[in-house]
Amino acid sequence: MVVFTGDFLCYIESLLGNNEIYAPVYRADMSTPFLVAWKGREKSGEPVLGSIRTLDPPKILFFPTRNDPLNYERAKKTRILLGVKNCDLQALQLLDEALLKSDFVDPVYREARENTLVVATDCTEAGSTCHCTLQGYEPFPQDNFDVSAAVVGDRLILSSGSPKGDRFLTAMKNELLPQEEPAPLTDALIKRRTRVREEVEELNAQWSLSGREEKIDHQARDALDSCIECGGCNFICPTCYCFLMNDESQGSVHSLVRTWDGCQLKGYGRVAGGSNPRLELFERFNHRYSCKFKYMFRQFAVNGCTGCGRCTDVCPSRIDVRDALRTIRAHEQVKK
Amino acid sequence: MNADTNVFKRLETTCIDIKTESPTIKTFVLQCPEDFEFKTGQFVEAGLMGVGEGPFTPSSSHYVKNPIEISIMNVGYMTEKIHKIEEGTTVTMRGPYGNGYPLDKFESKHVLIVGGGVGLAPLRSLMLTLVHDIEDYAGITVCFGARTPADLIYKDQLDDWKQINGLDLHLSVDQVPEGQEWKGKTGVVTTLLKPLDIDKKNTVAAVCGPPIMMKFATLALLEMGLDPSAIYLSMESKMYCGVGLCRHCTIEHYFACKDGPVFTYDQFENPEAIWV
Structure with missing residues (x-):
């Protein structure tokens, strides 16, 4: 189903009376969209349907601090959560x-969770710490959404991913005039998705992940030399729920x-x-990496890291999760 | 599990008796509103409303469904408060949680129970439960230890246990401070293990106690020739929710609360790292 983005946003705005709406918007001095309780375009600004994942992970709405x-x-x-990116959809899968x-x-x-409609959108660019492709994911909605809304030009290609999504789109059809899905639009979407995936891959060309079951070395202490133990990486992580x-x-x-x-x-x-x-810092660090890259997959058959890069963004010491993994792996190889 | 049941909802029990077992350990007898079904080795989250709760394994037989007994060591904020309560106080409880001892796997085996300190609590439950069906097992050997004679718990029951046919009870204390009396063996509980004359190939062991004691008891059992899969460890870990949600109790990829608290030694990938 294809609609004009402007019409879609008007429709969403008309739902404000009966729904709480959360959406990513740009804040003046930030390049990463900010997740806000959205009160309409005039009050809260234009929802960002492209760009990258929001600064805060969606878990804050499902599992309050x-x-x-x-x-x-x-x-x-009921709540409508707009603009959830694939890394966060996969994180919700784990939760x-x-x-x-x-x-x-x-x-x-x-x-x-039962009370929220998740509207997923495509990433239209790669953030500097994004690495979903390293974790085996795509920068566009794969699954675990109610509605997917992919922006192409001035239009949205909408599809449903759940009975909840079906109901939403059926109700919307009565209000908006859906358009035919012209082939060039689908082509443009495929091209954009390929381009963004290549961007993410290029950005991460120097790293590789050998698999989900990472060997975590107890002695890899130099991966965390500069950690100041703020816990930011935990709290900003979309899959941490301790x-x-x-x-x-x-x-x-x-x-x-x-x-x-x-x-x-x-x-x-x-x-x-x-x-x-885990009295020592390296023991806690080791625990976190084991949890993300080993334990969670064993427990839930879902990756503990979805490649959103927030832990790297938030870290005051700029510890990059990809660097840390590389250091750990290097230790492992020396040991072998 | 009924999805509509809130797992955090607490049952209100009444404390009808309190026994002082040692300077730091008391046993609380809790009358439940109705029979409380549990499997020996499972634990409950017990505590005081407005104070907190913690994981404790009932120390009574699982054949006794009401009242149940819990032995608690005064070691932190909540346990200090609960040590101060009087009979008649409401004690909250949720559970039972965890796997408990797999008694079906113990059948026709010789069961060796090794415990130290407050670790005797779950093992007392196991022992009393096994004794109920004592003919199902090849034999029961119990090795209990404590730091000093004063720290040994369930002292008032030891004589009765010694009378049980088919149960072999051994006791030791690490040291006997001046002013305390002790007629039994002195030394860590592992010293009780080596002289035992049991069929090691047909023996399963259940171990509970302070981590350091569990470590050396396990090593001694391995040295005696027990298979790692025959050594059942009751693991303790930081726990809040008790139901596998809060993640605090993870040991490797296991939840101590849900996958345990009873583990066999061979379940761990890196067994040297499990002793806290």
Whole structure:
């Protein structure tokens, strides 16, 4: 189904009354789109349907930094999340496996996930730290979306990826006049997708990943020499979902509070009595890389890293995940 | 698992008895609103509303469904608070979680139980459960240790256990400080293992205790000729949720809460690194 992008955005804007809408927009001094609660074009700016993934990962909308699993906010309105890129769709795939499809279901995540329509869009360029292709993914929606909306010129090629997406597009058809999908448009889309993939591949030509089951060397300490242990890589990662739990009391009112936690932080593994399985920084670093490149795949058959590059962007010491992996691999080869 | 059940919802139990086992360990007897089904070796998340919760393995037999007993060491914030409660206090609980001991694999085998310190808690549950069906096993040998005689728990029950036909109980303490009395063996619990006259090829071992004790007990068992797949370790790890969501308890790619807490030694890729 093809519609004019302008018409589509008008339609989305008309849904504001009954829906909460989140969309990527440009902030004045930033080149990476920013995910905001979108209040319409006039108030919040034009949604960015191309470009690259947003600064914040979508997990912030599905798994808030602080939440009470016994008394969480029930959705009052359905949510529409615009402009999710493939790296984040794949990250949601991992979160779905971990929090919805495991033996136990996370109630907060389920509520948010069931209540959100995910509208995926293509990357139209490569960010400097993007490396989805290294992780085996494409820079355009592959799966795990409700609606895919690929921008081509002044139009959008829309397709559905779920029953929720079917319902959305059916309702939209009644309001907008869909157009024929002309062959040149599809050709242009294929060309653009190929071009962006090549851009990402070229950007990452100096790195390679030999497979999902990375051997992580305990002794590869020089990969992390400059780490200042801020935990930013954990919190910005679209697949990190570790949390800690505490009881809180205000008078006789008790609540259970879950807060994001990061395995790079020293207190992460510490048990009552003070012993700590990962007291040393290199042990925590090793744990994170093992988690991303080995454990998560074994647990959920989904990559723990989707190549979004946010951990590299956020790192104050500019530790590049691709460099770190290369260093680790070099150690492994020396050992052999 | 019913998807509509909130896994974080807590059951309210009433603490009906508290036994002081050692200067740092107390056993809490919890009356549940209804029978509490669990498998020996599984754990619960128990605690106090507004204070917190932690993973504890019931120390009572799984044939006793109400009340259940939990032995807790005073070692951190929540356990300090729970050590101060009185009878009648509401103790919250969720679970049971984890795999528990695979009793079907223990059938017709000689079961060797090796424990130290508060690690005796899950092993007491295992022992009492095995004793219930004692004719199903070739024999039960129990080696319990503690730092000092005062630290040895379940002292009031040891004499009764010694009377059980088919159960062989050995005790040791690491040291006997001045002023304490001890008639048994002195030395780490592993010293109890070597002299044992058991059919090693037909033996399974269950080990629980402080990490350092578990490590050396495991090494001693391997040296004795036990197969790594016959050594069952009750692993402890930082745990919050107990249900495989928070990721804190991962040991290699396993969740200690969901895939464990009972693991066989051969399950680990890098066994030297599992001892915390």
